[in-house]
Amino acid sequence: MNICITSTGADLEAPVDQTFGRARYFLFVDSETRETEAVENTPGAHGAGVQAAQLLSERGAGVLITGNVGPNAYQGLRAAGIKIFTGAKGTARQALSDYEAGVLSKTDMPTRAGHGGRR
DSSP states (O other): OEEEEEESSSSTTSBBOSBSTTOSEEEEEETTTOOEEEEEOOOOSSOHHHHHHHHHHHTTEEEEEOSBOOHHHHHHHHHTTOEEEOOOOSBHHHHHHHHHTTOSOBOOSOSSOTTTTOO
């Protein structure tokens, strides 16, 4: 399975980015091989969450691990069948460990109001 973690940097030692749509990087981790690919997120001025959800769908992500997700992104992720886990903290590596240990809870609603991730 392909797991995506929002990150402030290009490797698993970087902190989890708390904002989905405007995260600096998306780290795609193959759950079997542990192969990791960092993709820099370059959102447009509008619709960052929707664009990011589309990117994850195109890259075959089955799970998203992040800090928060807004309503438009949430709808796009759900439509793509991507399971969403929020509340991740620490490094991306720690968030992945927390997910695998069942520490993170699956999210069944947006955790942030729209347009909350602008930097």
